[in-house]
Amino acid sequence: MRMVTVGTRGSTLALAQTQWVVARLKEEWPDTDFRIQTISTKGDRNRGSLEAMAQKGDKGFWVKEIEDALLAKRIDIAVHSLKDLPTEQPEGLEVSSIPRRVDARDVLIGKEGMKRLADLPQGARVGTSSVRRKAFLRAYRPDLQVIDLRGNIDTRLAALAGNEYDAIILAAAGLIRTEMRHRIDEFVEPDIMLPAPGQGALALETRADDDLTIEVAYAIHDHTTDDRITAEREFLAGLGAGCMAPVGAHATVKGGLLTLEGWVGALDGGHVIRATTQGDPSECADLGAELATDMLDRGAQALIDAARS
Ligand SMILES: NCc1[nH]cc(CCC(=O)O)c1CC(=O)O
Structure with a gap:
């Protein structure tokens, strides 16, 4: 039996989306065995200094170790959140398949009475980690206090339960993929906050010369998603x-x-x-x-x- 090793980060979201990918691949290739291998990246280990790394031009801190594992043949397919994947792949690797995208929008999750962005009281404290969300949020509601919020989805939801934030903004896709759609209070429409390029989409990366694995991965490729994210990227x-x-x-x-x-x-x-x-x-x-x-x-x-x- 053919065996394909699928690598990803160890976060709840990375694992959930990789399990989804493997289930989809298994439907297409019932006679292939798929194994999931988790790999820790610099982004996972140095959460606090992501911005410092980005300023140094270090774009690949969520993917470097995973790409090294692909090149060393420890894994055959890497599953990434497309928006975290640099726009160019290293020599010898390629994005071979883009599965169907889920919702690309950002969403608001708020405390009682803080469940709609337009209705937040003056000065409400909104947590977000991304400069894109900060910029667009401040443009839409200059009166809000935009406060830094880092960490994975679980950490951010836990932070909302504390006293520092009235509401937080996250990607819908992360919540949908981790079966937390019910936590979403409002989908923020793109005319208020345009999503990140590739948000809500996944990328399956392989070795560029590994034709057998490329064929396996391509079985779940979605052309429309590919056209959309290609334009965005x-x-x-x-x-x-x-x-x-x-x-x-x-x-x-x-x-x-x-x-x-x-x-x-x-x-x-x-x-x-x-x-x-x-x-x-x-x-x-x-x-x-x-x-x-x-x-x-x-x-x-x-x-x-x-x-x-
Ligand atoms: N930067 C972290 C990250 N990378 C992908 C997602 C969500 C899933 C996706 O956009 O596909 C998230 C969390 C978030 O932005 O709330």
């Missing part, structure tokens, strides 16, 4: 930015037309540059690159640089 790459930038991107496909929206925000919320483009889904990469060029012409670089320092 090319936009991010075109801006020269990574997952720690105040950048949102959200593509949808309707009636055979791909619509890509991109936002770049000032971290203080004072300014958000917004742009939209449309085209055939087969042109997804070009649409993303063109939108990035357009935004750079309109001053996006200064906002990205400012958020970095």
Whole structure:
């Protein structure tokens, strides 16, 4: 029997999404044996200094050790949250399959009476970890207090139970995948907070020459998700930015037309540059690159640089 080892981080979310992937793969390949191997990354070990690492240009702190395990053939497929995966893969590795995306939106979870973003009282304390959420939240509601909130999903939910926060913002996908959808109080619409490029999608990474495993992984590839996230990621790459930038991107496909929206925000919320483009889904990469060029012409670089320092 063929055996495929699937590697991932050890967090609840990483394990839940890897178990989902393996169940889907097993449906397609009932005669293949799948084994899950967890791997600890620099991001898992140094939670406190993620921003410092990002500033040094170290983009791959959630994935480096997992990619090393792929290259050393300790694992055959790596499962990543797409939004944490740098836009380029190291020599010898490739993204071979993009499974169907779940909800890309951010969500609000609040205490009693704090369950809708628009209705939060003046000065309410909202916890979030990402510069993108901070920038867009401050632009929408300059009166709110935006407070740092780090850690995995369980840690963040535990923090909300304490006294420091009135509400927190997370990715819907993480809660859906860990069977905590019932905790969601409000889906924040993209016209208020544009999601991160690739949010809600997974990436299956393999060795670029491992044809057998690539065929296995590709069985759960979803073309529409791929077109959407390709547009979003090319936009991010075109801006020269990574997952720690105040950048949102959200593509949808309707009636055979791909619509890509991109936002770049000032971290203080004072300014958000917004742009939209449309085209055939087969042109997804070009649409993303063109939108990035357009935004750079309109001053996006200064906002990205400012958020970095
Ligand atoms: N940066 C951490 C991270 N990476 C992926 C997800 C959620 C799942 C996803 O976006 O696919 C999260 C948690 C969050 O942002 O709330």
